[in-house]
Amino acid sequence: MIPAQFDYERPASLAEACQALAEDDEAKVLAGGQSLLPLLRLRLAYPSKLVDVGRLDELKGVHDRGDHVFIGAMATHDEVMRSPAVTSGCPLVAMATSHVADPAIRHRGTFGGSLAHSDPAGDLPAVVLALDGVFVARSAQGEREIPAAEFFVDYLESSLAQGEILAGVKIPKLGDGWGFHYEKFHRTAQAWAIVGVAAAVRRSNGAITEARIGLTNMGPTPLRARATEAALRGVELGDAVRQACEQAAEDTSPPSDLHAQPDYRRHLARVLTHRAVRTAAGSP
Structure with missing residues (x-):
């Protein structure tokens, strides 16, 4: 099927992306597109605007920060499952990510996009919940942290507010034993x-x-x-x-x-x- 008509915007910074979302209550974030695009084609979603964050370096990368691993929202599943910081610091994330769909989707789909989609049948939400991960959201008003226990609200619904973008997730390292x-x-x-x-x-x-x-x-x-x-x-x-x-x-x-x-x-x-x-x- 052909999606309903929508506007398209590709911001140059995370601040611009947050502003674009705040200006339109019906706007949606486009990351890897592996969840959103099928919904658009089936006309199960009708956004007035897509805000493409695919080229924002601020959302990319996997970083070892001592007591936790910070996974940028735009890190692909393949990057996450192969990252030494993940495989050594939080191996459960790497294990579960290897079960996501197939190699083609893992190379395109994003860690943050899968979590923000909040599908209870997805592999990653239960993992981040079990590990007491912390979601980092950005908006025009600044940054806030959301514990995993408070992030998933209902079917396909997260606690991200209008104008907020998931910047990344903090996964605690559980240590020896x-x-x-x-x-x-x-x-x-x-x-x-x-x-x-x-x-x-x-x-x-x-x-x-x-x-x-x-x-x-x-x-x-x-x-x-x-x-x-x-x-x-x-x-x-x-x-x-x-x-x-x-x-x-x-x-x-x-x-x-x-x-x-x-x-x-x-x-x-x-x-x-x-x-x-x-x-x-x-x-x-």
Whole structure:
């Protein structure tokens, strides 16, 4: 299909981009375009203006900043998954990013664009949520930081205000003793997750001392499996881990669609959480 008519603007700076958005309530940001352009073609989105930020160097790059890694919003998925700062400092991000679609999309799609799109079936939102990432937004009024727990508001809706642009994301480095794994169940290699689980697990003296678990496509936003996280604290590997992971689907509201019903997604959440936690904890 042919998109509805819209204006197009390519600002020369981030400040100009923020101003262009602030002037038009119906304007949308165009980054890699891998999510927005299909919506335009299907006429599921009707922006009055596209503000193209693809050439803004201020939004690019991956930077090691000591206690965290700052990933610019315009860093492509391929750049993120291959970045030494990411693979060493926050490997769970690299793992999950390698599951995003296919190589062609990973070379064009952007880290920030995927997160700002706020699709609960996307691979990255649950990962950033599990790692307690911090979103950095810029506007004509300045800069503000948004904790991941407050960023995802509803289906395809974030807490970015009109006139704000996602500049990048701070991913904390969790340090020694942590293991990571991303488990995804999907129909084909390029498909969205039917269910996905991002797990970060810290062990000490054979027992799990802390676990962080993000759930993909188990509600209108990415979710934390809080009941399982609490149940895993102090547990040694074995049947107790399986029992804790049986609580992974608590307080979720998985969607019903052509690919899976809610009860099947809840079953997948329990199974995949157990796999992800065991792998992250170093158990075969």
